[in-house]
Amino acid sequence: MKALLLKDWYILRKQLWVWFVLLFIWSVVPTLYLNLMAVVYGAMIPYSVMAYDQRSRWDSFARMLPYSDRTVVLSRYALGWLCIAAGGAVMLTLQSVLSLFFPRFDCPLxxxxxALCVGLVLLDINIPLMLRFGTEKARWITFLMTFLICASVGALSGLVNDAKAVAAAVLSLALPGLLALTIIATAVSIPLSLKFYRENR
Structure with a gap:
């Protein structure tokens, strides 16, 4: 799998700097919408790789290499997991450092x-869709879901004076359910993606 992730790195390295710049900007602004976007956007990074793979017919070539179908599919998830985790780590680190000087940057756990749970659930939805319908058809669903989730958070921030306090109260009750949903979604998504990948052979 390391070799597959290295291949993805060579595909993405020229455009990842744009993501890093956006990630930095989204992380240092004390706004729920942008903070969530900094992490959730990582779930969309595998789209670029999968779109390139489909155009270059990489999947056909990969079947001649010593990689199992499961390894190829899991590498797509691993890329998303790494990007989501990187977004969460950068956002938490930057806001924690800034909170030492500016109290409004306080980043509750x-x-x-x-954001990690939402990003993982989006990833669990996106990859099967892309494997089933192709990246061109699935991207609109992906963008729409991401926009609606982040726009909902933005609307909450605009309607409520202390949006973080309200969100903290709600999520203190909802977070265990969200964690359970994330685990279930991942457990269902991986076998489903593997099924779609094999059907497209």
Whole structure:
């Protein structure tokens, strides 16, 4: 799997700097919408790799290499997991450092945990869709879901004066259920993706 992730790195390295710049900007702004986007956007990074793979017919070539179908599929998830984790780590680190000087940058633990769960659930939805319908058809669903989730958080921030306090109260009750949903979604998504990948052979 390391070799597959290295292949993905060579594909993405020219455009990842743009993501890093956006990640930095989204992380240092004390806004729920942008903070969530910094983490959730990592779930969309595998789209670029899978789109390139489909155009270059990489999947046909990969079947001639000593990689099992499961390893190829899991490498797509591993890339998403790494990007989501990187987004969460950067956002939490930057806001924690800034909170030492500016109290409004205080980053409660529920924010990165919630963002990680939302990002993972989106990833669990996106990869099977892309394997089943192709990246061109699935991308609109992906963008729409990401926009709706982040826009909902943005609307909450605009309607509530202390959005973080309200969100903290709600998520203190909802977070265990969200964690359970994330585990279930991942457990269902991986076998489903493997099934779609094999059907497209």
């Amino acid at each position: 529920w924010l990165p945990l919630t």
